[in-house]
Structures are given as structure tokens and as C-alpha cells.
Amino acid sequence: MITVGFTLIGRGTWSGGESYLRNMLGIIASELDGKVQAKLFLTPEQHASVGASFDHMLAAPAVVDDRVVGAGLGKRGLIAVAGGTDRAFADLVAGHAVDLVFEVAQWFGNRFPLPVISWLPDFQHRRLTHLFSRRAWWRRDLGYRLQTSGNRTIMLSSEDALADCETFYPASRGKTAVVRFAIHLDPAAVMARAEAARRAHDLPERFFFLPNQFWIHKNHSVVVEALKHIDRLGALDGLPPIVLTGRTTDPRDPTWFKRMMDLAQTYRVEGHFRHLGLIPYDDVVALIGATDCLLNPSRFEGWSTTVEEAKSLGAPMLLSDIRLHREQAPDALFFAPDSAEALAQHLLEIGQRPRLVRDTVAVLQRRQQIRRRDYATALLALFEKTKTVAR
Helix, strand or coil, X not given: CEEEEEECXXXXXXXXXXXXXXXXXXXXXXXXXXXXXXXXXXXXXXXXXXXXXXXXXXXXXXXXXXXXXXXXXCHHHHHHHHHCCCHHHHHHHHCCCCCEEEECCECCCCCCCXXXXXXXXXXXXXXXXXXXXXXXXXXXXXXXHHHHHCCCEEEECCHHHHHHHHXXXXXXXXXXXXXXXXCCCCHHHHHHHHHHHHHHCCCCCCCEEECCCCCHHHCHHHHHHHHHHHHHCCCCCCCCCEXXXXXXXXXXXXXXXXXXXXXXXXXXXXXXXXXXXXXXXXXXXXXXXXXXXXXXXXXXXCCXXXXXXXXXXXXXXXXXXXXHHHHHXXXXXXXXXXXXXXXXXXXXXXXXXXXXXXXXXHXXXXXXXXXXXXXXXXXXXXHHHHHHHHC
């Protein structure tokens, strides 16, 4: 039995990070029972806000302690750089018989006494440098340099991310592993509540669904421009609306959400650009089960959680033509992320044709089980290798 220590991914501001952790813990509990035990370490504040949502995935209650704060290159991170380890957190996990720890946007120190797996979600700051302030860029890059040059195992979610990692951080070569994650959900249960979720949110029978946070790189602006183009063609009235969910704050540009909603009003397409707010995760996946088409116009992804959810539920997908989307969902429809006209054409074609019939729940379940097992196998191999190499 390998015991792996985890901390909260995203610290309450990154929905994708929390979903990633939730999926990983769910896969460990369901597919690796008896082989891997996950121990989750939370601050008291984190436990009060999200702790209950993880309880059913853990063999033992989460460890709640003030020493769980070593994130990024803040005060504790700098101490870890200077002293070689985050001693407070090291003492905490050692007291709970942890074999290795999982590190994300954190730095526990290069002399941390336990083996460390560092997950680098993506290399957006290298590919979309203009979206980062100088300070934010260097803060993130320094963290990546520390992690890739140290004695860690570097976990990546795609071949695309692997290529970027080894290009921008050559010191990572020989220490990397690609683990494509899968979603921990049951298609039968989700599809059974899809229609109720649609009615609960007062949505029409046909709609497009875009459940991305309002971050600049998620590229909501191309969607508004596409709706404007459709309106100019006189075809907006017959088009299913685009329904949006997700957090509305981007630290890089706190005005982004308001500007997008204002732009939709200026173009008089706000009726087709409907934001439901931050809704429960169960409702998000249920609406993916109900939608005509999952839309993701993002300029950059590491491994899209929403795309993975759509794959699990057999939802048609309309995605920006970026390398990651091609790798993750080669059968989707694609459009250039800068082309509102191309997106508009696809939206019109999908909206005007009969709704596609999805595969049966039984087929979806079989495919999902294969993805879950592949993910679990890759995780176990990574955990075993990391533990063995460190000996």
C-alpha cells in the first residue's frame, strides 16, 4: 500500500484544480483500493469551505492543520528555498505515515524528506506571455524552474505539455511522466438527472454550453463576436442560446467578466449569452449531459476538464483549434480561436440540424470504465516508480 499526501489544488480560486483533485481522489478510491491510500491535508479555512465535498473519497477524514500553507513562493516557500525544505509541513506528513506527496503550484523544498511528484498543469505563461504581469510571470517561472531542476518527478497531462516542459525547462528531461486524467463520474447517474437540471435552470430544450471560468485566455470574446456575426446574418432568433457558468474573477483582469457582458449588451445578443453564475458541480455535468454541444473556445489548455466530461457523456464538442484539443478530442469540430466567422458558421450548422443522438448509456459506461482504468494504471505506475526511485 502506498500512502500519498495531497493538498488542495487551486486553494478555492481555480475550479479546474479542485475538479482535478476530486477526480484523482475518486479514481484512487474506486480503482486503486488496497493499492493506494490518499491522505488530504487542509487548512482549517479550506476544510470549512470545501472539506465536506472530499470526505466520501477518503478512507480517513482529511487532516486539518495550520501547517498546511506552503503554497507558491510566499513566506513559507521562500523559507523552503533558503533552508531546503518546508520543515513544518514535512513534520506534519511524516507524522501521518505518508510515503510521497503531490505538489501543485507549491514548493516544499528541494531537501524535502519524502519523494515529491510535481504536477505542472500547463505552460500558459510561456505560450501566452502577454497575459501575465512581469511579477506574475517570474513568480510562476521561478516555481517551475525550482520544480524541474530539483529531485522531483514531473507529472504532465498531455504530450503537448511534455513537449513544452522539455523545451522550456531542459532540466526536466528524464524526470517526466505523462498521465492523462479521466473523470470520476457515472454516465448513467448524470444522464438520469440531465433533464431535471435543464428545467431547474429554466433552459430551452436545445442550447450550447460553455462552462469555463471567465479568465482572459478562455476567449469568451470570440463567442460574443460570433453571435454578433450571426445577428448580422439575420439568423440569431433561430439559434439555441449559449449558456455559460463559472467563476467571474480573473486576477489578471478583474474587469473581464463585466466587459464581456457589456459587450453582449452592446451587440444586443445578451439573450443568447446567458450566464448562470457559479452553479454546483453536479449541475454542471448534468447540463453537459443535456446540451446539444459543449463549447470551449480557449486559447490554451493543459488537459481540459470540460472536454473530458463531454467525452464521458457522449456530448458533441465544438472546440478551438489548438494542439491540446486535437490531442484530447480528435473527433470534435474545430474552429480557429481568432475566427468569429468560423465559429458562427459551426454554431449555425449545429443549431439548424436535428439534435444528434448520443450513444447509449451502456456504451458510454464501457468507454468511461476503460478511461478510468487507464488513468488508474498510469497513476499507480507513477506512484510506484517515484517511491522506488527515491529509496
